[in-house]
Amino acid sequence: MPMAYSDKQLEEAVSHVQGEWMLLADMASLLPQGRDRTLAEVAALEATFVHARCLVNFCSGGYAGNRNPADIQPANFLGVDWWPRDEQFDRKLRGRLRLVNQAVQHLSWQRVLDKEPVIWSVGFLAHEVDWAMRLFVEELKTTDSRWFDRFALQGQLVRERLPALDQPAETKAHLAPARPNPIPPRAP
Numbered sequence: 234m235p236m237a238y239s240d241k242q243l244e245e246a247v248s249h250v251q252g253e254w255m256l257l258a259d260m261a262s263l264l265p266q267g268r269d270r271t272l273a274e275v276a277a278l279e280a281t282f283v284h285a286r287c288l289v290n291f292c293s294g295g296y297a298g299n300r301n302p303a304d305i306q307p308a309n310f311l312g313v314d315w316w317p318r319d320e321q322f323d324r325k326l327r328g329r330l331r332l333v334n335q336a337v338q339h340l341s342w343q344r345v346l347d348k349e350p351v352i353w354s355v356g357f358l359a360h361e362v363d364w365a366m367r368l369f370v371e372e373l374k375t376t377d378s379r380w381f382d383r384f385a386l387q388g389q390l391v392r393e394r395l396p397a398l399d400q401p402a403e404t405k406a407h408l409a410p411a412r413p414n415p416i417p418p419r420a421p
Contacts, residue, residue: 238309246305247380250291251387254366257284258394261359266399281355282337285362289330292316292365293323296330298412307369310380313418317368320415326365327409329358353403356396363391376420 238246263277264270270278291307293316294300300314307315317323335343370388373381 243309243380246309247383250288250305251383253284253287253291254363254387254391255394257281257288257359257362258391258396260284261356262394262396264355264396266356278355279337281359282333285358286330286333286338288362288366289326292362292369293327296327296334296409298323298327298409307372310378310384311372311376311420313420315369315372315417316412317365318417320411321408322361322365323415324408324411325406326361328407329353329361330409331407349404352401353406354399354401356399357401357403359395360398363388363395366391372420 260277260281264274264281290301290304298316300306317326335341366384367388370381370384372378373384
């Protein structure tokens with residue numbers, strides 16, 4: 234269970250999560266479909282990955298499902314840990330971190346050694362992350378969390394800014410490892 238924080242700190246934490254959510258949508262909306270990217274569009278692509286990574290870590294934890302105790306977490310707003318209840322979706326979302334962590338966040342040898350092409354739509358990734366956030370907002374509603382209204386309003390604003398939903402062909406999604414207990418705890 235994360236530390237107890239003051240109302241002021243929690244308010245600020247909400248703003249940070251909301252900001253990542255909005256920036257994810259804004260950066261993804263700047264990306265062209267199916268053509269070479271300009272330098273600014275490459276920057277938007279990498280920024281989209283960074284914001285997606287922050288929100289995947291928020292919603293599902295890291296690749297193995299673990300949480301960094303120093304991170305803002307759903308438990309700060311729900312009182313218990315939370316992640317998407319759909320195990321396949323949770324594993325797919327965490328599986329996206331493999332590429333983001335190895336190929337974007339680090340100057341890893343994976344960039345040189347892994348010649349297997351990975352094809353997936355970054356716009357679709359933004360919609361997947363948005364879906365995870367929407368599931369979190371639904372959990373806030375279910376538990377009568379005082380944070381529900383703020384996150385629900387932000388969700389409406391984000392959906393107005395997301396790029397059009399497209400799901401082009403992609404390489405087989407990499408699934409993160411299964412959790413020992415795939416069902417998150419329920420708030421009391």
